[in-house]
Amino acid sequence: MKNDKPIGIFDSGIGGTSIWKEIHQLLPNEETIYLADSKNAPYGQKSKKDIVALSIKNTEFLLKMDCKLIVVACNTATTNAIEELRTNYPVPFIGIEPAIKPAALYSKTQTIGILATKGTLSSALFTTAIQKYSNTRIIEQVGHGLVQLIEAGAINSAEMHDLLLSYIQPMIAENIDYLVLGCSHYPYLIPQLRKMLPDHIQIIDSGEAVAKQTKNLLADNIGFNGTKSSNAIFYSNTEATVLRGILGDKYQVIEQDF
Secondary structure, three states: OEOOOOEEEEEOOOOOHHHHHHHHHHOOOOOEEEEEOHHHOOHHHOOHHHHHHHHHHHHHHHHHOOOOEEEEOOHHHHHHHHHHHHHHOOOOEEOOOOOHHHHHHHOOOOEEEEEEOHHHHOOHHHHHHHHHHOOOEEEEEEOOOHHHHHHOOOOOOHHHHHHHHHHHHHHHHOOOOEEEEEOOOHHHHHHHHHHHOOOOOEEEOOHHHHHHHHHHHHHHHHOEOOOOOOOEEEEEOOOOHHHHHHHOOOOEEEEOOO
């Protein structure tokens, strides 16, 4: 089955490019359109009503681009808005949720940590998800300030290092053996986290699983791009220096208010 329409992806800024990279690596022939709603980042501190409204705005932008499916590459938007999106729009949606299941299943200490936004950790969907793993202690930590620093291009700053350390050390003290990253911005912090965490603590994010789910959905219901070449376009509603720095010069980045 062939379907040359693009895959749409949106996030509250540049973080979802970590998801886009996994999708592009697995499906290099697919056309993709990425929406960085950096003007409204972070979503994690907003009300559910505002998160739903922003997710609708992003969805309608991507539908105008004739996207065949939409990846909500934002944990906060997924946990707060994806049900409304699926109810109101006919296009298939793929969400991103913290990868609690593999961490809980494989934890030997039966204690895992999750670093996420307030919007994700306080959502009804997250609360329901963790109830399935009552035998596992889940140490929750809101990553206050991390998204803002990433959006500002301060990934390797001293401020970022000190913030991360203050969040991670209490988890280490609680004897976690898995750290779940519950925000699509956070994979860009993995190199620093590796240096802070003991070797036995595994880091899990959702990018690879989302890419596999995208491939399966295309195979089962939607269809793959039949052309040999692909194109990736990135839209940002703020000045896009940091986004360009993450992507390099290979891809088209358009600064446009939406």
